[in-house]
Amino acid sequence: MRRFYFADTGNTYALPFILNRILTILTLSLYYPWEKAVQLKYIYNNIMLDGSHFDFLGTGKEMFYGYLKLLALIILFYGSFGVLMALDLTIYAILFIYIMTAIGFIFAVPFFIHGGLRYRWAKTQWRGIHFGYRGELKEFFYLYVKHGFLTLITFGIYYPWFRCQIQKYITGHIKFGHLHFEFRGKGEDYFVIYLKFILLIYITLGLYIFRFWRNNFNFFTNNTVIIDDEKGEKYKLSSEVTAWAFFELKIINLLILVFTLGLGFPWVLARNMSFLINNIEIPVNFSTDHIRQTETDYNDALGEDAIDMLDIGFI
């Protein structure tokens, strides 16, 4: 039997999904954080490790404050833009968009990622043992801006190194009780994955995307290590997912969404989660029986929703 898997096909999420979606629409998206909380609970509660499910302890109310702050930022952004347009200052308006977007990406994004990670991991637990993210905003911010800047001036060539640095920092600061994690991916290896993508995507009429996704997934999984300092052991995660599996996943998901006009989302979500979780292999000698509690509570949901909007998929 598998040690790590996703336990649902989507059936149990169908009804909560549609009820919450309606509420979100009726409240002009103000209800969204609650919808999100239910969705995360659904996801976490169906991720099984050695017979026990994960828990997401966050609440819609906690995330609501973060969401309000984000909404205020968006309204402020479009409001200022609207004012400039109304005053016939089109050139300034365009300039405003450029500058704010640049500032946003360089300064606001690390801020949101940091906040999102802290909240999400603090609210994650398994058999009562808390996860936690111990990254420092200042360090992360500096790292992000420095490597982000290098990516900018190299016209994106540096991106694979940037991505690996960020992943290294984030993974390196995640705690699971007394266990912690490490990311060993090297920029140059990721660069090769990217280079192949750029070279082959057009020749294969886009079909290379599935192989790229495979490479991407395997790269991040195979380079993630669980560390148990007390035992002095390291456990490497692994994945052997194929491009064909990605192809099947995405095509069927697309068909489900199209033919159900989006209402099949719960099943697509479950398919995605099953794919993601079931393809991560945990080493046999890794025992989950004696993980010690070390983390404490944390409450600030700013960033939680930004992560969602920026489409950065941290689970």
Place this chain on the structure above:
Amino acid sequence: MAKGKYFDGLTSSEHEATINASLQSLGIIISDSYGRPKFLNWNLEDISIEFNEFAKRVELESKTEPGKSIELELSEYLSIQDQLPKNLRLDIRQNPFKKLWIFVAISLFLLAFFVFGYFKILPFLAEKVAMNFPENYEKKLGQSVFESMKNDLDIDSVRSHDLQLFFNGLGYDDPKSVKVFYSKTEDINAFAIPGGIIVVHKGLLNAMSDYTELQGVLAHEFVHIQLKHSLRLLFRSLSSYLAISLVFGDINGILAVIIQNSNELRSLSYSRAMETEADIKGAALMVERDFDPEGMIKLMETLKTHSPKMESEVLKYLATHPDLELRIDNLEKAYPNKANTLNADSLIFKNIFLNLKNER
């Protein structure tokens, strides 16, 4: 008696637990890591009992000793539920098939509602908004669209001036409210922008043989403006975008769409009903001013001669402009007697028209 798993909140070890319930407390027997039994007594006032619907398990948590919890399969919980006081019992209605059916029913209802709203309610609301849109905003909007197209249009200011004189003379409207422009491009076309801007292309003017055709095309475009055709279209397409973005929960997208759309007026094409309306009402306007409505028909014929030939019937059907043939038919039905009623100023119109056609 129920079997479950006990977690102590200190390590991830799973302890087999046997639970006996009474009206005051839970008696719990766990085996510790060496397999020795250990007895716990949880006061019912000090615990919370919750059903986790996604994990499909019942979770008992100690309020006095945070982190200590017991997890039970649903069937195990049900075996001790009767021993618990009534106010602590969970109200569990776990019927996955029933829930799926409710989902299907709601989905179908939503679908029906959405289809109805999308095709009936939304256009109605959009129409209302368009008709009540403040005039000065409409003008501003039109002006900015015109500005953005201006470079491509290659406006001839002298001819535009003549064209304006021609239009003002028609007396369709208060002369100040509509601006007419002459574009030096070869398109066999003319178009109207909301707020009162009409552009006539050189190509069309040169294809015309008679000044009454120009009276016709200006009447047609004027009706588009007067009846706010493009504004109505704009709000219709905008509202459907809005509805779709709302369903997919994308606020960011909505704002982007609003900004984008106001610049996309040009690519909107009128519906067949709108074109026919502009033809008939335009011709009526001409009759009202003692112009020859035949001009409108001649205009259609000019357009017909110059329109690219459509090979198949299917293509004809798909074309967004109603068949010119059909439009001519409609006009001829509306104005069967082609008696020329001469307007007193026809000579002036004729002169301006010829001037406009002259190569200078």
